[in-house]
Amino acid sequence: MVGAGPTGLFLACELALAGVDVAVVEREAVPSGQSRGGGVNQRSAEVLAMRGLLDAVTERAVPRESVGGHFAFLPVPLDARPWRTRYPDGIMIPQDRLEQILETRLRELGVRVRRSTELVGLVQDSDGVEATVSDGRVRGRYLVACDGGHSAVRKLVGADFPGQAGTMAAVSADIELASAGETVPRTVGHISTMMRPGGGYWMMLHPLDGEGGRVAGYRAVFGGPPQAALPRTAPVTADEVAAALTAVHGPDTVLARLRWGTRFSDAHRQLAQYRHGRVLFAGDAAHIHLPIGGQGLNLGLQDAMNLGWKLAGVVAGRSPEALLDTYHDERHPVAARVLATVRAQRVIAFPSPEADDVRGLREIVMDMARLPDGNEYLAGLMSGLAIRYDLGDPDPLVGARMIDLALGTQDGVTTVSALLRAGRGLLLDLDAPLAPVHEVAWGVDRIPARVVGSPVGTDVGAARVLVRPDGYVGWVGREPHERPDAALARCFAGSAQEAPALLG
Numbered sequence: 001m002v003g004a005g006p007t008g009l010f011l012a013c014e015l016a017l018a019g020v021d022v023a024v025v026e027r028e029a030v031p032s033g034q035s036r037g038g039g040v041n042q043r044s045a046e047v048l049a050m051r052g053l054l055d056a057v058t059e060r061a062v063p064r065e066s067v068g069g070h071f072a073f074l075p076v077p078l079d080a081r082p083w084r085t086r087y088p089d090g091i092m093i094p095q096d097r098l099e100q101i102l103e104t105r106l107r108e109l110g111v112r113v114r115r116s117t118e119l120v121g122l123v124q125d126s127d128g129v130e131a132t133v134s135d136g137r138v139r140g141r142y143l144v145a146c147d148g149g150h151s152a153v154r155k156l157v158g159a160d161f162p163g164q165a166g167t168m169a170a171v172s173a174d175i176e177l178a179s180a181g182e183t184v185p186r187t188v189g190h191i192s193t194m195m196r197p198g199g200g201y202w203m204m205l206h207p208l209d210g211e212g213g214r215v216a217g218y219r220a221v222f223g224g225p226p227q228a229a230l231p232r233t234a235p236v237t238a239d240e241v242a243a244a245l246t247a248v249h250g251p252d253t254v255l256a257r258l259r260w261g262t263r264f265s266d267a268h269r270q271l272a273q274y275r276h277g278r279v280l281f282a283g284d285a286a287h288i289h290l291p292i293g294g295q296g297l298n299l300g301l302q303d304a305m306n307l308g309w310k311l312a313g314v315v316a317g318r319s320p321e322a323l324l325d326t327y328h329d330e331r332h333p334v335a336a337r338v339l340a341t342v343r344a345q346r347v348i349a350f351p352s353p354e355a356d357d358v359r360g361l362r363e364i365v366m367d368m369a370r371l372p373d374g375n376e377y378l379a380g381l382m383s384g385l386a387i388r389y390d391l392g393d394p395d396p397l398v399g400a401r402m403i404d405l406a407l408g409t410q411d412g413v414t415t416v417s418a419l420l421r422a423g424r425g426l427l428l429d430l431d432a433p434l435a436p437v438h439e440v441a442w443g444v445d446r447i448p449a450r451v452v453g454s455p456v457g458t459d460v461g462a463a464r465v466l467v468r469p470d471g472y473v474g475w476v477g478r479e480p481h482e483r484p485d486a487a488l489a490r491c492f493a494g495s496a497q498e499a500p501a502l503l504g
């Protein structure tokens with residue numbers, strides 16, 4: 001594994017959980033301490049719950065009002081509740097805190113990140129990959145590049161990374177204020193209330209940390225004429241941030257300290273192929289885009305969730321190598337959709353939201369977002385909850401995420417997400433007598449259970465459900481006698497080849 005950002009850390013956790021011997025190399029000596037990704041969306045919250053990480057995340061989250069999501073900063077809250085999620089607001093947690101939580105979990109699973117270790121070369125052969133790192137060599141059967149938007153691995157394998165260069169420039173900075181004018185938000189409300197234009201700038205300012213109701217740090221994301229003129233590599237300065245604060249929030253808003261700052265653009269690119277032999281790509285190494293709508297970090301976590309169990313199955317010899325191709329087949333379209341959605345939002349939100357040609361478009365999108373169906377559609381798009389992988393089965397449940405139902409089992413009441421904590425697949429028998437759990441094949445446990453009432457509903461509309469380790473439905477049986485043998489082979493062997501009679 002190359003890179004200990006959120007993608008690399010979470011993927012390493014997935015592999016270690018499945019018993020894979022994993023090495024993680026990271027160029028930096030210490031964690032960055034940079035907030036960058038501002039939080040996890042609804043689907044990532046579900047994913048973290050499936051691995052028992054959600055409590056640690058919510059403990060360190062930034063308190064926020066339950067005000068719904070957004071599309072392009074428009075002032076129409078998006079309601080994710082129709083998607084039957086337990087986390088309709090997502091969770092606001094700065095990326096550095098999430099990385100700490102993931103690195104702690106990884107240590108608990110017995111893996112230490114090898115810091116100050118930069119990958120500088122690699123060679124792959126028929127058995128594995130040999131990486132040259134700053135202090136020697138590391139050999140593994142596979143290498144996963146989680147080394148971010150400037151991926152060295154991408155360059156080393158000559159991977160095609162098509163897309164477009166950026167056309168706008170902006171700054172993201174973590175700051176402290178000596179004094180805050182009236183317009184500075186004191187709590188985290190709907191994102192549209194934290195976004196303001198002023199003096200030729202736009203700025204999103206929101207509380208980041210603090211104790212006892214006192215805000216200590218803010219995150220300021222802004223752009224204006226100076227940012228458009230500065231090169232991408234120019235360091236972000238306190239004077240630059242102070243000028244933007246004054247322009248947008250007036251002279252009463254005074255900067256005390258710039259913790260860190262970075263420049264970003266709306267460049268967007270995506271790897272043509274996520275797999276190059278024994279080298280796979282995940283997270284920003286595979287796709288970059290404007291960080292609007294909080295998608296990048298979430299895409300990376302969910303890439304990791306999709307790849308982890310597949311790679312673990314192949315390394316353990318349970319699944320054929322062909323299963324790895326389904327990682328590209330499933331995740332490439334998801335990121336392509338996010339890139340398209342981000343570009344659509346960029347047109348509406350930047351750089352001049354009041355331009356006449358955009359105003360009409362904003363009004364139309366807002367009108368549509370006020371309609372229940374339009375709101376649900378956009379909420380599904382932005383939350384990651386609408387993702388449905390094409391698993392070759394027209395049943396609308398197959399390929400969609402499994403609802404986190406409460407279940408009564410022989411061992412008591414539990415939830416789907418709690419049953420997934422071990423990272424194994426589930427065959428839920430919802431119409432059979434309660435009985436002990438047993439493995440059917442490929443690390444899938446058969447669990448006889450009854451759906452019990454919970455905030456996400458009382459039914460799934462099937463008698464039997466195959467849930468993959470990443471929480472997506474691999475197959476449903478409408479009748480108790482239907483058998484998942486072929487679907488098991490398709491999910492875990494990567495093709496619907498004739499399956500052995502697995503279930504007896």
Ligand SMILES: Cc1cc2nc3c(=O)[nH]c(=O)nc-3n(C[C@H](O)[C@H](O)[C@H](O)COP(=O)(O)OP(=O)(O)OC[C@H]3O[C@@H](n4cnc5c(N)ncnc54)[C@H](O)[C@@H]3O)c2cc1C
Pocket residue numbers: 002003004005006007008025026027028036037038039095117118119120146147148149151152153171172262263264282283284285291293294295296297298299300
């Ligand atoms: C200003 C800004 C704001 C953002 N806001 C949001 C947001 O609100 N919501 C959201 O979801 N996303 C946001 N993002 C995007 C998010 O930060 C990224 O999508 C996320 O960091 C991707 O995680 P990653 O693990 O794939 O890559 P990274 O976090 O970039 O991690 C890559 C790691 O690899 C290491 N590395 C690189 N090269 C090597 C090498 N050769 N050898 C060893 N190690 C190496 C790096 O040091 C780094 O630790 C934002 C990004 C920026 C820049």
